[in-house]
Amino acid sequence: MRGERNVSDLERFEFGSGGERRVVEWQPPDVAPAGRRHRSAGVCFASDGRVVIVGEDGELWGLPGGRPEGDEGWRDTFEREVQEEACAVVGDAALLGFGRSVCLEGVERGLVLVRALWRAEVELQDWAPRFETVARELVAPRGVAGRVAGSGGVPRGFYERWVREARSAGNDG
Numbered sequence: 001m002r003g004e005r006n007v008s009d010l011e012r013f014e015f016g017s018g019g020e021r022r023v024v025e026w027q028p029p030d031v032a033p034a035g036r037r038h039r040s041a042g043v044c045f046a047s048d049g050r051v052v053i054v055g056e057d058g059e060l061w062g063l064p065g066g067r068p069e070g071d072e073g074w075r076d077t078f079e080r081e082v083q084e085e086a087c088a089v090v091g092d093a094a095l096l097g098f099g100r101s102v103c104l105e106g107v108e109r110g111l112v113l114v115r116a117l118w119r120a121e122v123e124l125q126d127w128a129p130r131f132e133t134v135a136r137e138l139v140a141p142r143g144v145a146g147r148v149a150g151s152g153g154v155p156r157g158f159y160e161r162w163v164r165e166a167r168s169a170g171n172d173g
Contacts, residue, residue, distance in 0.1 A: 020106030041065020
């Protein structure tokens with residue numbers, strides 16, 4: 001059902017690699033949590049219902065998004081990054097929540113990064129990569145988490161939640 005939540009808003013996912021241990025929490029969209037504004041990214045649906053994923057090398061994949069420039073807002077960052085990385089224009093979009101990541105052990109211990117988590121309908125443009133992204137693919141929503149897991153320092157369970165929330169918010173079944 002549209003807008004229905006199956007999992008609590010403050011779901012936590014622990015993960016680690018390279019001597020670091022982190023936890024990322026799913027937080028509601030009401031107010032951005034404290035921490036460094038780090039990224040704005042989204043599950044982007046093309047007109048045929050498939051999800052856009054992008055890659056810098058054609059092997060590792062992620063959802064379109066990136067870091068803010070200057071005092072750019074969350075949505076402005078998201079729209080610019082989707083255009084730059086996926087050669088797509090954001091239409092309807094909804095802020096689903098925030099991911100708050102805390103480094104528990106390692107070189108960046110104590111660092112708190114916040115990313116805005118979006119769901120959007122996008123219009124694909126001709127593929128003409130100009131920045132770091134060299135590949136774009138469209139995948140069925142059920143296949144997204146498996147393709148992008150681990151990219152951007154986020155565990156698979158977090159991506160699964162993100163796609164579930166995006167499908168629910170858009171009534172994509």
